[in-house]
Amino acid sequence: MTxxxxxxxxxxxxxxxxxxxxxxxxxxxxxxxxxxxxxxxxAPKLGGLSGYGGGEVFVPNNHKMVELGLEDSIDSGxxxxxxxxxxxxxxxxxxxxxxxxxxxxxxxxxxxxxxxxAVEGLPDYYYPKAPGSHSGGRYxxxxxxDGSTLGEWQTRSFLTPHVPQGVLHRELYEWGGLAKVxxxxxxxxxxxxxxxxxxxxxxMMGYFIKAAMIDRGIPAYxxxxxEELIQEDGRVVGVRAKRExxxxxxxxxTGVLLAIGGYDHNKxxxxxxxxxxxxxxxxxxxxxxxxxxxxxxxxxxxxxxxPTNLAMFFGYNIPGEESEGAPLYRTSWECGCPHAIWVNRxxxxxxxxxxxxDYQPRLRSWDGAKQEMPNIPPYLIFDQNYRDRYPLGSYMxxxxxxxxxxxxxxxxxxxxxKLGVDADGLEKTLDRYNxxxxxxxxxxxxxxxxxxxxxxxxxxxxxxxxxxxxxxxPYYGIKLVPVSVGIxxxxxxxxxxxxxxxxxxxxxxxxxxxxxxxxxxxxxGGYQSGxxxxxxxxxxxxxxxxxxxxx
Amino acid sequence: MAQTExxxxxxxxxxxxxxxxxxxxxxxxxxxxxxxHVKESATDSLWTLKGDVGVLARKVQFKVHxxxxxxxxxxxxxxxxxxxxxxxxxxxxxxxxxxxxxxxEPSSQNWFTRMIEALVRxxxxxxxxxxxxxxxVSGGSRLTFNLRIDPGGPMAPMINAMMQPAMNVAAEDLSxxxxxxLEQRQNQVS
Numbered sequence: 001m002t003x004x005x006x007x008x009x010x011x012x013x014x015x016x017x018x019x020x021x022x023x024x025x026x027x028x029x030x031x032x033x034x035x036x037x038x039x040x041x042x043a044p045k046l047g048g049l050s051g052y053g054g055g056e057v058f059v060p061n062n063h064k065m066v067e068l069g070l071e072d073s074i075d076s077g078x079x080x081x082x083x084x085x086x087x088x089x090x091x092x093x094x095x096x097x098x099x100x101x102x103x104x105x106x107x108x109x110x111x112x113x114x115x116x117x118a119v120e121g122l123p124d125y126y127y128p129k130a131p132g133s134h135s136g137g138r139y140x141x142x143x144x145x146d147g148s149t150l151g152e153w154q155t156r157s158f159l160t161p162h163v164p165q166g167v168l169h170r171e172l173y174e175w176g177g178l179a180k181v182x183x184x185x186x187x188x189x190x191x192x193x194x195x196x197x198x199x200x201x202x203x204m205m206g207y208f209i210k211a212a213m214i215d216r217g218i219p220a221y222x223x224x225x226x227e228e229l230i231q232e233d234g235r236v237v238g239v240r241a242k243r244e245x246x247x248x249x250x251x252x253x254t255g256v257l258l259a260i261g262g263y264d265h266n267k268x269x270x271x272x273x274x275x276x277x278x279x280x281x282x283x284x285x286x287x288x289x290x291x292x293x294x295x296x297x298x299x300x301x302x303x304x305x306x307p308t309n310l311a312m313f314f315g316y317n318i319p320g321e322e323s324e325g326a327p328l329y330r331t332s333w334e335c336g337c338p339h340a341i342w343v344n345r346x347x348x349x350x351x352x353x354x355x356x357x358d359y360q361p362r363l364r365s366w367d368g369a370k371q372e373m374p375n376i377p378p379y380l381i382f383d384q385n386y387r388d389r390y391p392l393g394s395y396m397x398x399x400x401x402x403x404x405x406x407x408x409x410x411x412x413x414x415x416x417x418k419l420g421v422d423a424d425g426l427e428k429t430l431d432r433y434n435x436x437x438x439x440x441x442x443x444x445x446x447x448x449x450x451x452x453x454x455x456x457x458x459x460x461x462x463x464x465x466x467x468x469x470x471x472x473x474p475y476y477g478i479k480l481v482p483v484s485v486g487i488x489x490x491x492x493x494x495x496x497x498x499x500x501x502x503x504x505x506x507x508x509x510x511x512x513x514x515x516x517x518x519x520x521x522x523x524x525g526g527y528q529s530g531x532x533x534x535x536x537x538x539x540x541x542x543x544x545x546x547x548x549x550x551x
Numbered sequence: 552m553a554q555t556e557x558x559x560x561x562x563x564x565x566x567x568x569x570x571x572x573x574x575x576x577x578x579x580x581x582x583x584x585x586x587x588h589v590k591e592s593a594t595d596s597l598w599t600l601k602g603d604v605g606v607l608a609r610k611v612q613f614k615v616h617x618x619x620x621x622x623x624x625x626x627x628x629x630x631x632x633x634x635x636x637x638x639x640x641x642x643x644x645x646x647x648x649x650x651x652x653x654x655x656e657p658s659s660q661n662w663f664t665r666m667i668e669a670l671v672r673x674x675x676x677x678x679x680x681x682x683x684x685x686x687x688v689s690g691g692s693r694l695t696f697n698l699r700i701d702p703g704g705p706m707a708p709m710i711n712a713m714m715q716p717a718m719n720v721a722a723e724d725l726s727x728x729x730x731x732x733l734e735q736r737q738n739q740v741s
Contacts, residue, residue, distance in 0.1 A: 159605065159606045160606065161606045161607035164709060165606075182705045183705070184705075186705060186706050186707065186708040186709045187708045189708065189709045189712075190708035190709045190710075190711055190712035191708075191712070193709060193712035193713060194712045194715075318609065319610070320601065320608075320609050320610030321607060321608070321609040321610075322601075322607065322608045322609070323606060323607045323608070328607055394609075396636075396704050396705065396706065398636070398704065399634075399635070399636060399704070400634060402634065
């Protein structure tokens, strides 16, 4: 379709497609530089994946760390990023990220009212094992946000089923982390829910939605999927969206930003790009990879990073549990607590189950002789010691577990037979694991050796907060399935201005991509909690400024 | 504890409402989130509902035991969760309407409650269709539905806060669906 065929329904300078962190940051920045902006989103609510997650933003040597007197440096942060990228990053893109991340987060604090807090005491994933890693303070999260200030968007902005509303990161750790979820202050949480005080991803996005839609009056159209990019003489000059069943043409005098997340809910695309037989997602069910269709349709290049190094989890759907009208998949964090392990079909452990960056590549291990992935599916095994103390998803201790999901047996052998796991293998594994676990040791895979796992999910009352024997009947088992959190290996190739690149090597004028829609070449796919939010804000900031002529 | 009351009127004889309400098969499918129910006896039944609290929905199974059967004016039942730690009580009250009281709205004291109510109403509307009735100003019969649920476990205060808005919608919708069904039948006869 060309411009000659079109009667524009709306004309603006900057069209932000997607209302997550990248889209709204770009909208705020472009607006502040004098541009007329609109935000379009496919979902019925604003906030995107950013509003569904934990709301951590990972920024080495951030200004909140400095205020707290926590020592860090840009160089140290860069060293750590080089480590996690494992040589797969584009140095120019990483340079650009580092040059702008601090300006971006400080801009949205000063100009958009985002109240950042440094999360003290939560270490980097690889601390203290990786060069440049830090013991705590690089994660930013937000202070409580008052949902009642969102006007019409209060009911049309994402809340998340994955974390309780109204809990600050600091409180989560003060209350004992995920292992002590039964001991959290639910009176306080209930009060904050009633008052619509938001935290985590929904709280973070509350600040951005308020800054964009309420304070600046930037119009947003939800349930308005963009289906096609409109070009004129090679330049993207607008989009064709669908609104209330009809075509809705929006002209973009300056540019179009694709910031619509990844492709988790396009199962065919996800299975092919992520090289897995099955794909499920913990994300809101609106991430269909539309950018991976619209971009290539006009010649955009796709780039990839190794899927081995991203953020693929395994987990489960509690039968009947839904969110946004779709099955709700939960990631499995159980093995961060004592008395739980993963095994493969042979009944053998194969990873440090408490640290997903360890289990992820081992899950992808390939048996060339048998032409199979021997560690998929993994089976979560736990015992009554676990059930006496810790939750399974939303099932607190004492609640009967759903039989459609969980197999239960009086012995490990019986459990293995019910699960279809090698019974001899499971017995042998438990004999060895329990012998060491009784002393808080895991010489085979080092569970509990990463400070991040210990802090987030471990039970601090144990000698090894992530390890405990499985020796109290009954025994429980669950066959796990892949559960993505929306961080995909493929995306649109972008340059240092966030412009989408043509397969022939030049930027496509007028077209930008950011957030999870842009390939993770800036980090080489090296993922660490909070890096996706950080790069979304940073590239939103860069693209908004570039398109508006600010840089 | 989450608690709600909804009261509304209809130009219907008390006996007509009672005849309908006393047989749960008549109205079971009008319950918000209804999945299935099984009658065990005249007083006991097992129910499965899809409970939606805005951010997530999940199947809740519970047992209903009728403890008071006082037609044509009052039915009281107790409920106990089978897969969730919850207990509660519900009361249908049917009276001749004096015209003194106006149709009530479930209490919606705060933003969050109103917000989740809006989300749940949207979900219910999409799944089960909207309920639109012309409520008579006075006369006829009044149907009042009280519902109280006490979640157990350490998370009870949080679950209360999440559940209250959904209960407001459920009470209003069930009352209006029952009366709407009876009004449609009456109109067909006349």
